[in-house]
Amino acid sequence: MTSQTNRHDVGSHVAAVYNAMLAEYDQIEDQFYFAECYQVYRESVERIVRERPDGMALDLGCGTGKQTVLLAPRPGRVVGIDISDQMIEAARRRCNGRPNVSLVTGDITKLPFEDGCAQAMVAYGDVIGHNFTAVDVVLREMVRVCAPSGLISFEVDSKWCPDLLYLPKELWQAMTTRGGHLREWKEMQFKTFTWRELTRLLQAHGLRLVDVRSMNILTMLFPPSLLFRRRQDAPRFNALFRRVMALDLALGKFLRCGSTRIVTVEKP
Template identity: 30%
Template sequence: MSSEFRVRELVLGIQGMALLRRAIDGDEAFLKQRVDDIRRFVLSDEQLPGRGADVDELDAADGYASWSAIYDTLPSSYIEVEEPIVHEILDRLPAGAALDAACGTGRQTLALTSRGFRTTGVDQSPQMLDKARENAPEAQYRVGRLESLPLDDQSVDVAVCSLAMTHLPELDASVAELARVVKPGGRIVITDMHPFVISLQGQCLFVHGSEQLAFVRNHVHFASDYLNAFARAGLTVRACHEPLFNGRLAPGGYEEYIADAARAAWEGIPLIIAWELSVPA
């Protein structure tokens, strides 16, 4: 399914969000610039980066098959604020058997193996697994889905799932699977796109093929959705982290074109929600 990349509307939305957040106590010059920019983008036919391009919605299998070719080359503020949290948790855990669920190109697989964990990476995309084998060759890999993990019951000490559950319409099946494969007393680390970000921004675009834009749909899961899924799976929440926007804008994108407004719009907004969980002994 294709749609138009409505970059002017996105630019106006960012300008409006910055204006909304600063309207009460913002600097007058900043507020005036936002109003002037909105007027300019509404009234002019100014060419904006990517304007008029087509955008395809892909399912997770097709999307990540395409995305795998460039995934590791793209700077990401989401990954930059997420990784220190995951690494700090892993540094506190004794090495043992580990699962990287929806491992993608092996980012967390490498973090686990480098800390001495005997790691299995699972992903539904063979193309992503090929990249993971290059990035973390000491791990084992299996094709599989979050909702039906190809591991035995109580077979790992630690399970990590990074930035993947947002693509699922509901959480219960995947959370229950993680709880199933982790031993009593073991730990689960789940990170995901923060519901604030998905509610405000929606989808993350990438270049599909030579020039086509595409996305794999993100679904909004509120903290209460996670907590209810954890309770139904019998998991104990040990900690929740919500790291904030770090100031990085996607290079070459429309937000860089309106950087002052974009940074003001996202300042103080959490990008990621990260959960540290345990399986009762």
């Protein structure tokens, strides 16, 4: 997948890839790289639950419902939406017995919700990055659905990351691209963002920055051949990784760098 500019084609491709990787999707948390991500996801969702306990909460690009089920302890309604119908079915199984949770298959560029109905929403993973042809559309939809004083917490990939040292072709692309460039994972493309680009987007959509959590800062100095192994398959490296990850989690509360960022904003 090297040149996709049509939103429908991008969405169809992303849905097909995630449908195909359903069996392995819930196991990626066992990999070194994603271990840190999911730790920050959990902490970020806990904050959402604590600060916006009432009203509707949305999990955009919910996958198999890992964050959806974490939102479920809120007394308010929780809705997960994903473009992959097979991911939605898996999320239904995970959230079974949670009466306040519902799940729908849909496209986040056309959210099936009323204006101002959600007090909180999360969008973790490459939910926004996959929509590289429609970033403004996605943010506009999120703002439309968000209630005044509601929180939106989403993940974006950083343009400059140490692992580019292992990827000379992508490093050249990043150096020759103004703003964020396109990365590739599992034959899918997703957009990266510079900090300046991101802050301009937030300003353009009238969003107030509340918090930033950076993930995988120092861990990205490890080669991909190690980072994307399962932790149980490399116990000696796991001991070192745990120490580096602990430092990352501390630094990520203050530094605006790393592989990805969780950005939490408020709609005035």
